[in-house]
Amino acid sequence: MTSLTTASTLSTEDISVWFGQRQVLSDVNLTFPGNKVTALIGPSGCGKSTFLRTLNRMHELIPGAGLSGSVFLDGEDIYGADFDAVSVRIKIGMVFQKPNPFPTMSIKDNILSGLRLSGRKIGNAEELVETSLRRASIWNEVKDRLNDQAISLSGGQQQRLCIARSLAMDPEVLLMDEPCSALDPGSTRRIEETIKELSSSMTIVIVTHNMQQAQRVSDQTAFFLADDNTPGGVVEFGATEQIFNGPIDQRTNDYVNGHFG
Amino acid sequence: MTKPAPVRRKLSAGPLSTGDKWFFRSTSIAAYFSFVLVALVLIFLFLKAWPALQEQGFEFVYGTKWVAEEGQPLIMQIGPMIWGSMLIALVGVLIATPMAISLAYMIVFMLGSRLAKVATTLIDLLAALPSVIIGLWGFYVFTPVAINWETTLHQYLGWIPLFKVENVDNAFRGSPFIAGWIVAVMIVPIVTSVTREIFSQLDKDLINGAIALGGSRLSVFRKVILPTSSGGVVGGVLLGLGRALGETVAIFYVLQISFDINWGQLLESHGGGVASWILARFGEASSGEISGLMAAGLVLFVITLIVNFIANTIVNRSQPWRKD
Ligand SMILES: Nc1ncnc2c1ncn2[C@@H]1O[C@H](COP(=O)(O)OP(=O)(O)OP(=O)(O)O)[C@@H](O)[C@H]1O
Numbered sequence: 001m002t003s004l005t006t007a008s009t010l011s012t013e014d015i016s017v018w019f020g021q022r023q024v025l026s027d028v029n030l031t032f033p034g035n036k037v038t039a040l041i042g043p044s045g046c047g048k049s050t051f052l053r054t055l056n057r058m059h060e061l062i063p064g065a066g067l068s069g070s071v072f073l074d075g076e077d078i079y080g081a082d083f084d085a086v087s088v089r090i091k092i093g094m095v096f097q098k099p100n101p102f103p104t105m106s107i108k109d110n111i112l113s114g115l116r117l118s119g120r121k122i123g124n125a126e127e128l129v130e131t132s133l134r135r136a137s138i139w140n141e142v143k144d145r146l147n148d149q150a151i152s153l154s155g156g157q158q159q160r161l162c163i164a165r166s167l168a169m170d171p172e173v174l175l176m177d178e179p180c181s182a183l184d185p186g187s188t189r190r191i192e193e194t195i196k197e198l199s200s201s202m203t204i205v206i207v208t209h210n211m212q213q214a215q216r217v218s219d220q221t222a223f224f225l226a227d228d229n230t231p232g233g234v235v236e237f238g239a240t241e242q243i244f245n246g247p248i249d250q251r252t253n254d255y256v257n258g259h260f261g
Numbered sequence: 262m263t264k265p266a267p268v269r270r271k272l273s274a275g276p277l278s279t280g281d282k283w284f285f286r287s288t289s290i291a292a293y294f295s296f297v298l299v300a301l302v303l304i305f306l307f308l309k310a311w312p313a314l315q316e317q318g319f320e321f322v323y324g325t326k327w328v329a330e331e332g333q334p335l336i337m338q339i340g341p342m343i344w345g346s347m348l349i350a351l352v353g354v355l356i357a358t359p360m361a362i363s364l365a366y367m368i369v370f371m372l373g374s375r376l377a378k379v380a381t382t383l384i385d386l387l388a389a390l391p392s393v394i395i396g397l398w399g400f401y402v403f404t405p406v407a408i409n410w411e412t413t414l415h416q417y418l419g420w421i422p423l424f425k426v427e428n429v430d431n432a433f434r435g436s437p438f439i440a441g442w443i444v445a446v447m448i449v450p451i452v453t454s455v456t457r458e459i460f461s462q463l464d465k466d467l468i469n470g471a472i473a474l475g476g477s478r479l480s481v482f483r484k485v486i487l488p489t490s491s492g493g494v495v496g497g498v499l500l501g502l503g504r505a506l507g508e509t510v511a512i513f514y515v516l517q518i519s520f521d522i523n524w525g526q527l528l529e530s531h532g533g534g535v536a537s538w539i540l541a542r543f544g545e546a547s548s549g550e551i552s553g554l555m556a557a558g559l560v561l562f563v564i565t566l567i568v569n570f571i572a573n574t575i576v577n578r579s580q581p582w583r584k585d
């Protein structure tokens with residue numbers, strides 16, 4: 001039995017996004033309740049990654065990027081005056097499509113890198129390293145080689161290390177952008193199991209192109225779509241079960257059944 | 262029964278068409294020609310240098326005397342000038358490295374693409390400025406400014422041996438400190454362009470990963486960007502050092518050249534360098550001394566070659582994790 005700690009709720013209000021003059025997202029309203037896994041699906045280029053990056057303020061790093069609307073973490077606007085980008089990113093972690101461990105650091109230092117980068121105190125390093133690696137279910141594979149270079153790990157292990165690295169920051173929310181797309185089926189399974197376990201302690205948003213994966217890991221699903229030359233948006237949002245087995249919108253039905261995209 | 266050993270095909274990426282053939286031929290001629298040219302220069306240098314090397318023995322490299330007066334036996338030992346070259350090059354590199362790294366960081370990570378191009382062009386232009394111009398600028402414009410800096414340095418940090426001055430009347434103007442700055446100006450472009458190249462090849466996902474973990478600009482630079490590119494940057498600095506060692510004319514204008522060793526009193530008005538020494542003596546040298554100056558050139562060439570070799574090795578070995 002896993003104990004359930006109530007995690008934060010993340011929600012967006014009328015999020016619209018521009019790159020220069022071009023609007024790529026319009027009025028996205030979604031709620032990601034605590035301890036739930038939400039899958040974002042949709043054809044390539046419809047703005048899933050872009051949307052995800054607005055959730056931890058990575059979007060603003062792109063020159064010419066624009067944004068309107070709000071993102072609330074437990075009711076507080078992360079773009080508001082009470083938050084700065086760094087404290088947002090500490091609370092809302094992110095895992096990238098391609099595993100990106102720091103190549104000059106050991107496995108252990110990769111785990112501690114977030115604390116060092118954000119200038120926070122490291123309490124009990126040994127313990128933090130172990131719990132983070134355990135939560136990402138990679139402890140047994142690496143416990144005897146914590147001082148090895150992180151790049152000596154396989155791709156799947158590197159990705160779980162990156163998950164562990166985010167977990168070491170003890171985030172409330174974890175954003176994952178196609179975390180398994182560069183991995184083999186075995187590694188993918190293991191990460192999916194990890195995601196399920198993690199949802200007992202945090203809120204997870206995952207972008208995926210894999211329909212089976214969305215059904216296996218998520219509680220709710222949002223279907224994004226961008227028609228030709230119009231900004232992308234959410235077509236349908238609901239329980240995963242309903243989106244896949246009884247979608248209301250015809251386009252959702254076509255997409256989840258592989259008819260386009 | 263064993264299978265016969267497989268016959269290997271002969272593979273060659275030879276030229277395909279007539280145009281190709283001509284292109285191959287002309288480029289290889291050009292390539293061989295430049296090899297031959299370098300070889301000829303080396304042979305010439307070596308032949309000219311041989312008499313002096315033979316006469317002075319190995320002491321030529323590390324000895325500290327240079328007597329070339331009529332009626333006296335020639336003693337030529339280039340030691341102090343080798344040291345002088347290294348001292349000035351070192352000062353130059355110490356000044357140029359932080360400047361170059363900051364410039365490269367600014368160009369790659371802070372400026373928009375248009376401004377970045379402008380900055381890159383400007384820095385490359387600096388590299389194209391003739392040495393003489395930098396030397397004259399160093400003499401007329403920079404020296405008066407630098408003397409103020411030196412006076413201040415001496416005043417507040419004079420207790421550090423590097424900034425000690427025996428006699429204030431014989432200090433500041435023409436010091437290795439000023440020469441070091443001139444060298445820095447000359448090598449900033451090459452170090453910047455190597456560093457810029459290394460920075461721009463960094464995996465953007467690494468940097469984004471660090472930012473997503475709550476990194477600030479400074480912490481991401483110190484903990485991720487710099488360690489990941491350190492090998493390449495060190496290589497770039499060594500390339501700059503190689504260039505600094507051979508720098509002649511510009512230094513000749515700003516440095517008070519004298520043959521006695523300056524171990525590291527950066528603000529005192531005397532110093533030297535192999536290349537400047539050659540330039541200083543060449544005009545009135547006897548044929549015996551000319552051989553010695555050629556030998557000095559040869560020694561400098563070898564040192565530069567070694568530094569460049571080390572630099573290239575480090576650049577190539579850096580970033581072993583990059584798989585492509
Ligand atoms: N840095 C950028 N500058 C300009 N336009 C961008 C940038 N990043 C993304 N876009 C544009 O925004 C739109 C959405 O891109 P995004 O990467 O969010 O799509 P996606 O749904 O994640 O696609 P995929 O499934 O292929 O990852 C695309 O039309 C893309 O061209």
Ligand SMILES: [Mg+2]
Pocket residue numbers: 048049050177
């Ligand atoms: Mg994407």
